[in-house]
Amino acid sequence: xxxxxxxxxDDLEVRYGVIEALKGISLEVREGEVVTIIGGxxxxxxxxxxxVSGLEPVAAGRIRFGGTDITTLAGHRRVALGIAQSxxxxxxxxxxxxxxxxxxxxxxxxxxxxxxEADIEAQYARFPRLRERRAQMAGTLSGGEQQMLAIGRxxxxxxxxxxxxxPSLGLAPLIVREIxxxxxSLRAQxxxxxxxxxxxxxxxxxxxxxxxxxxxxITLSGTGVELRRDPRVRAAYLGDH
Amino acid sequence: xxxxxxxLFSGLALGGIYSLVAVGFNITHSTTRTFNFGQGEFLVAGAxxxxxxxxxxxxxxxxxxxxxxxxxxxAYGGGMLAALVIPGILGVLLYLTAVRPFAGRSxxxxxxxxxxxxxxxQNTALAIWGPSPMVMPSxxxxxxxxxxxxxxxxxxxxxxxxxIVVMLVLxxxxxxxxxxxxxxAVAENRNAATLMGxxxxxxxxxxxxxxxxxxxxxxxxxxxxxTASVFxxxxxxxxxxxxxxxxxxxxxxxxxxxxxLMGLLEALVGLWHAELREIAIFLLIIVVLVVKPxxxxxxxxxxxx
Numbered sequence: 434x435x436x437x438x439x440x441x442x443d444d445l446e447v448r449y450g451v452i453e454a455l456k457g458i459s460l461e462v463r464e465g466e467v468v469t470i471i472g473g474x475x476x477x478x479x480x481x482x483x484x485v486s487g488l489e490p491v492a493a494g495r496i497r498f499g500g501t502d503i504t505t506l507a508g509h510r511r512v513a514l515g516i517a518q519s520x521x522x523x524x525x526x527x528x529x530x531x532x533x534x535x536x537x538x539x540x541x542x543x544x545x546x547x548x549x550e551a552d553i554e555a556q557y558a559r560f561p562r563l564r565e566r567r568a569q570m571a572g573t574l575s576g577g578e579q580q581m582l583a584i585g586r587x588x589x590x591x592x593x594x595x596x597x598x599x600p601s602l603g604l605a606p607l608i609v610r611e612i613x614x615x616x617x618s619l620r621a622q623x624x625x626x627x628x629x630x631x632x633x634x635x636x637x638x639x640x641x642x643x644x645x646x647x648x649x650x651i652t653l654s655g656t657g658v659e660l661r662r663d664p665r666v667r668a669a670y671l672g673d674h
Numbered sequence: 675x676x677x678x679x680x681x682l683f684s685g686l687a688l689g690g691i692y693s694l695v696a697v698g699f700n701i702t703h704s705t706t707r708t709f710n711f712g713q714g715e716f717l718v719a720g721a722x723x724x725x726x727x728x729x730x731x732x733x734x735x736x737x738x739x740x741x742x743x744x745x746x747x748x749a750y751g752g753g754m755l756a757a758l759v760i761p762g763i764l765g766v767l768l769y770l771t772a773v774r775p776f777a778g779r780s781x782x783x784x785x786x787x788x789x790x791x792x793x794x795x796q797n798t799a800l801a802i803w804g805p806s807p808m809v810m811p812s813x814x815x816x817x818x819x820x821x822x823x824x825x826x827x828x829x830x831x832x833x834x835x836x837x838i839v840v841m842l843v844l845x846x847x848x849x850x851x852x853x854x855x856x857x858x859a860v861a862e863n864r865n866a867a868t869l870m871g872x873x874x875x876x877x878x879x880x881x882x883x884x885x886x887x888x889x890x891x892x893x894x895x896x897x898x899x900x901t902a903s904v905f906x907x908x909x910x911x912x913x914x915x916x917x918x919x920x921x922x923x924x925x926x927x928x929x930x931x932x933x934x935l936m937g938l939l940e941a942l943v944g945l946w947h948a949e950l951r952e953i954a955i956f957l958l959i960i961v962v963l964v965v966k967p968x969x970x971x972x973x974x975x976x977x978x979x
Contacts, residue, residue: 488865512871524866526859537859540852541871590871 437500438463439625440485440516440594445494447480454480456649457494462594462627467620469628469636469657471670472646478629479521481646482598485627486518487511499593513541515593519583519600521629527572531563534571534582538589549589556585559615577608584615595619597628601635613639633670637661645670679824681941687830687899689937690837694892695914696921696929697841698885703923704861705881708777708784710768712792713889713914714907718799719764720757720890721902725808727756737803742811750813757894758887764795765886769879792907799904807903829898836895840888841930848926857881913940916955920962922972931971 438461447455454477462468472478483489485496487508496504503511517538526534535556539549557564560581566574571582580600587595597616601609613635619626620639630636637643637657645653645666653660660666695713702709710716726736731752732744745753772787814828848854859867860877868874892910893902900906913936921932936955943954968974 483865486869488868507873508868509871509873512869518869520866520869524863524869526862526866528858528862529855533855536852537855537867537870537872540856587869 439499440627441495441497442481442485443495443497445481445484445496446492447477447484447489448492454649455484458646458649458651459494460644460651460654462625464593464625465623466641467616467626467628467639469630469640469643470646471630471633471636471643471660471666473631473669475648476646477649478646479598482518482520482596482627482629485511485596486516509541512590512592515591516596517587517590517592517594518596519580519587519598521598521602523576523579523583525571525574525579525582525586527570529571530568531571531574531582532567534586535563535589538586539591541590552589552591556588559588559618560585577604577611580604580608580612581615584612588619593625595624595626597626599629599631601630601632609635633666634661634672637666676823677945678942679822680826681945682938683821683824683826683830683834685938685941686934687827687833687937688896688940689934690834691892691896691910691933692914692917692936693841693930693933694837694888694895695911696918696933697844697926698888699915699918700923700926700929701857701881701888702885703918704926705857705878706773706777708773709788710765710773710792710882710885710889711785711788712768712790712795712911713885714909714911715792715795715799716761716764716886716889716907717893717896717910718902718904718907719795720761720893721810721897721906722799722803722808722893722904723760723890724753724757724894724897725810725902726803727753728810740808740810742815745811745813747813754891754894757890761890761893762883762887765882765884766879767791768886769882773882796904796907803904805904807901808897810897810902812898827899829895833895833899836891840891844884845926913955916959918969920959920969922969924973925969925971928969928971932969 440462442458442460445455445458446453458481470478470481480489484491487506491504495502498514498516526537535553539552562578563581563585566578571579574582584600600612609632616626616628616639628636628640637660640657643655643657643660644651653663653666698713699709725740728744728749729736729738729740731749768788768791772791773784776783776787812829812832814832818825819828848858856872857877859870859872860874864874914933917932917936918929920935922928939954939958940951944951962970
């Protein structure tokens with residue numbers, strides 16, 4: 434059981450027309466791990482997340498989740514298997530209330546109303562700002578609040594694997610700290626996370642393991658600590674010169 | 675005054691028809707950014723399927739003349755079911771053959787293919803029922819009701835009542851229910867909806883079923899007022915489309931409002947100068963498009979990166 438990883442990606446290729454966004458990527462995420470993928474703009478990080486969630490068709494390679502081949506499985510079915518994502522740019526449903534956004538996160542679950550309510554409460558406890566704004570349209574929230582909502586919404590799916598795509602994007606440093614605090618506490622609760630980030634320093638700080646993605650290829654991998662010490666990573670992503 | 679009241683009633687009834695069809699445009703447009711340019715022929719299908727359904731219930735041939743005695747309220751309900759189901763099925767076929775192959779691609783292939791599908795429906799209707807209109811008696815009879823001196827057709831009440839009920843139900847479903855929220859999620863962001871575990875393809879097919887069924891219902895409701903004709907679709911659908919543009923194609927309530935506005939405008943201007951009806955409608959469209967391009971209740975679209 435323990436030896437087969439929860440998520441396993443083998444030689445994954447994704448193309449947009451003639452452009453090869455991912456050129457044969459292999460990685461894995463084991464149960465209970467926080468794994469991060471760092472890399473610059475256009476490296477293919479979001480493409481990878483989309484491919485894992487089934488939003489982008491795969492040109493070659495395989496994606497396996499919990500031993501099942503999900504390479505061609507429809508995106509909405511992957512949610513039912515246990516993959517939830519907080520996508521890049523939040524993508525909350527602006528026209529719907531905070532509460533309804535959270536309810537949509539639990540859309541696939543056949544749970545009782547009481548269970549769903551309890552989980553909504555849990556998100557409000559995790560993000561007290563969302564409780565204050567529960568009746569507000571999500572489009573009126575600040576960027577940081579929308580990010581909290583996007584994470585809360587993904588957690589409402591009760592995922593086995595949580596994908597976080599650039600949760601710090603465009604947020605003020607204070608909010609970024611708060612978001613990473615939440616990632617830490619999720620990690621402490623044993624939630625398995627695949628985190629894609631441009632903020633390499635913070636990401637490597639919470640991650641058990643990390644991969645460096647550059648123009649569609651994985652160029653480095655190791656534990657978070659190892660990569661933080663790696664001179665190439667320091668030069669390219671941690672601002673050391 | 676009496677004439678005005680009369681025009682008001684028929685304007686509202688006609689407006690109800692436009693509203694139903696306009697909301698149908700909204701439903702598919704918000705979920706797929708496409709709609710059925712041949713929607714008018716689905717009204718035709720609804721009207722004739724209902725007439726034939728009523729004839730079958732009365733034990734007659736499907737193209738026999740329909741008598742008032744054949745149209746009981748119960749039989750009318752049966753006809754209505756047929757006018758919802760058959761166009762609904764046509765909606766699935768339309769989506770699979772004329773929309774899905776082209777939707778999301780650049781170009782306007784779907785415009786031509788949906789018009790083509792409509793022509794197919796119309797010609798099939800022509801082959802079955804022929805070019806001459808069929809009379810469809812109202813289940814409430816043809817006797818004019820006097821209200822404040824104004825003569826109102828009973829069917830006009832039925833049309834108005836039915837369209838209001840249907841739209842209230844739709845509005846409530848979209849705002850209050852789990853499925854309605856899922857449909858709105860798909861309308862706003864398909865990828866994000868998929869990440870919620872929503873089956874976007876199923877929602878989209880559902881949108882075409884509902885839109886087509888609404889057109890079928892509208893065709894059946896309007897038939898006793900205008901008589902069922904194979905050629906009635908285009909004008910009705912064009913005005914319903916105008917209603918959607920005026921009210922705001924992306925807002926279901928805007929489409930409803932636009933429909934009633936169109937109906938009232940048409941009836942009131944017609945009172946004054948019948949030949950100016952169409953001119954007034956299209957003038958209104960031009961004015962609205964200039965002053966508020968997104969429609970009265972529409973929201974300005976922000977292009978997503």
